[in-house]
Amino acid sequence: MTPQRVGWKRTVRARATPTGPENQRHRRRGRPAWTRNPDDSPMRDGNRDRLIGLLTERAVKTLLVYTMELTPQVHNWLLRFYRANKIPKEGTWEEVSGESFLRKLLNSQVESVAGVPGREAMYDCSLSSSLAVDPRQIATRIMEIRAHLAKEFIQDLQDITNENNYLLSETLRQSLQSSLEGSFSEDFLEPPGREDEFGME
Numbered sequence: 166m167t168p169q170r171v172g173w174k175r176t177v178r179a180r181a182t183p184t185g186p187e188n189q190r191h192r193r194r195g196r197p198a199w200t201r202n203p204d205d206s207p208m209r210d211g212n213r214d215r216l217i218g219l220l221t222e223r224a225v226k227t228l229l230v231y232t233m234e235l236t237p238q239v240h241n242w243l244l245r246f247y248r249a250n251k252i253p254k255e256g257t258w259e260e261v262s263g264e265s266f267l268r269k270l271l272n273s274q275v276e277s278v279a280g281v282p283g284r285e286a287m288y289d290c291s292l293s294s295s296l297a298v299d300p301r302q303i304a305t306r307i308m309e310i311r312a313h314l315a316k317e318f319i320q321d322l323q324d325i326t327n328e329n330n331y332l333l334s335e336t337l338r339q340s341l342q343s344s345l346e347g348s349f350s351e352d353f354l355e356p357p358g359r360e361d362e363f364g365m366e
Contacts, residue, residue, distance in 0.1 A: 214262045218252050220318070221263030224311035228303070238278045238296040243303060246270070270304035 206212070225247055232240040252263045259265045276298050 214258045215254065216318075217262040218254070220311045220314050221266060221307065222252050223314055224307045225266075227310050227314070228307055236296065239298055239303070242276065242278050242298045246300075267304050267308065270300045270307070273300035275299050 225243070229240055229243060229247075232243065250266050250269060252266050253260050255261065257265075259268075277295055278298050279295050
């Protein structure tokens with residue numbers, strides 16, 4: 166009984182190790198098995214990562230627009246952070262999806278940033294020349310904007326089928342029109358040396 170128990174413990178330990186915290190960081194977070202379909206495109210998971218990364222990037226740039234006039238200190242801080250931690254198009258799923266970018270923001274400490282040099286006080290919407298920037302609050306705001314942009318994306322993507330049909334019909338109509346114009350001009354252009362109904366050239 167003892168060898169069996171030892172073997173059983175080893176088996177359980179071997180199965181439990183891959184799901185430990187040290188390995189979860191490197192395991193790709195895919196879709197649940199019940200959501201998978203044999204008809205899915207072969208790059209669906211990769212496309213999902215790229216789409217989430219695009220949403221995160223556009224959310225950051227949207228927040229930069231919001232903060233450009235209201236809080237220039239936050240704008241400059243976020244712009245520097247974004248340029249130093251850009252979301253790549255290739256790499257691990259954490260990097261491509263923007264999760265690494267958000268995690269770094271969430272784990273960053275509050276910083277005190279100075280006012281914008283050369284900006285007059287009457288045009289400075291901040292309450293003081295220096296401002297405490299909370300990266301965690303910025304990350305939360307980015308995720309809120311990302312969720313809002315996702316709803317807009319869904320609405321816009323629903324028109325893809327109509328856009329495809331319109332493009333096909335437009336190119337088909339142009340092609341048909343060009344062929345009709347060509348045949349029309351050929352019918353009305355008489356070849357040289359052709360006699361008319363009176364036998365005269």
